[in-house]
């Protein structure tokens with residue numbers, strides 16, 4: 001008998017790799033990693049667990065990956081709704097950022113976001129915002145895995161004055177945290193239309209030198225594409241390709257208005273798309289061509305975007321919306337079935353972030369990022385197919401327990417690492433200042 005750290009028995013395990021469900025199995029965890037996924041009887045014969053958790057009415061799924069958000073913007077949740085993207089940025093978001101944004105804003109906003117995400121089963125997020133040092137501090141404290149953006153824009157903000165200052169600040173944060181096992185970094189130029197060619201060339205140089213992904217908004221609106229054709233003689237993606245930014249480390253967010261040549265280019269060069277269905281619907285941006293991208297073999301992940309344009313950080317909800325929107329967009333109910341939606345929210349997100357060897361599925365050797373979803377309540381019965389229920393029936397209110405790297409960071413719906421009441425008080429204090 002082998003002594004191990006943790007054994008979790010569940011009604012069903014949904015490993016994502018392979019597809020389908022494993023009834024009557026247990027996950028064996030040791031040293032923060034998944035050691036085995038085995039039938040209950042085999043676990044009884046082989047392992048003695050220091051901690052044992054039995055969840056007979058639950059499904060265990062891999063930790064969900066929110067592949068695009070602006071975590072600190074959670075403090076802007078609901079502050080300005082029902083406005084087109086450009087006016088929303090120009091008149092509501094950017095003026096408030098100029099006035100209020102700073103390390104404490106980012107620290108509190110990111111803690112609030114991380115708390116919401118963990119309680120909804122999101123164990124890893126890809127962030128694009130200012131003061132990544134404050135976001136790093138918040139993520140480490142709450143216990144969530146994060147890819148933090150080394151953000152840059154061509155115009156000054158309270159955070160940095162020009163492209164070089166953005167890059168140097170971000171790279172210094174990366175250096176300070178390079179040994180943190182739950183943090184990693186990407187270059188995050190905001191968008192093709194807010195970053196000029198000279199700064200893009202620097203981004204490409206650092207991406208190659210330091211082997212970092214490039215995370216950017218891409219072709220979110222029809223206006224952006226028309227403007228790019230006029231100013232640069234091609235689509236935003238064609239321009240980024242000419243600058244050398246595309247490749248297997250390229251993460252294009254939204255990708256609503258891609259033409260066939262753009263999609264072929266992504267397929268040929270191994271770039272990833274992050275689909276943000278609810279943000280796209282809320283801002284009236286359009287329907288991303290998810291089925292056409294997947295048919296070409298392009299990896300598509302799921303993101304919430306910031307809570308200021310969503311207004312939730314709920315990847316379980318995004319899975320359902322992605323599936324429904326793909327069916328509406330294509331007129332084909334067979335498009336984006338539940339298993340595929342679940343894969344986008346887990347392994348697809350891990351692939352986009354270059355973390356597929358560490359997270360994204362429940363297989364031996366990967367980090368024990370595990371989410372327990374209670375499928376026993378009346379509104380989930382009967383349950384013929386847990387995967388279908390995870391996408392179309394269950395909500396984040398059914399998430400009860402979450403482990404990141406084998407540590408139980410949510411236990412019976414309660415965050416184990418932070419004082420929720422103190423965080424609530426901070427959110428109220430920001431509400432008073434920002435309103």
Ligand SMILES: [Zn+2]
Pocket residue numbers: 068069070217253305306
């Ligand atoms: Zn965004």
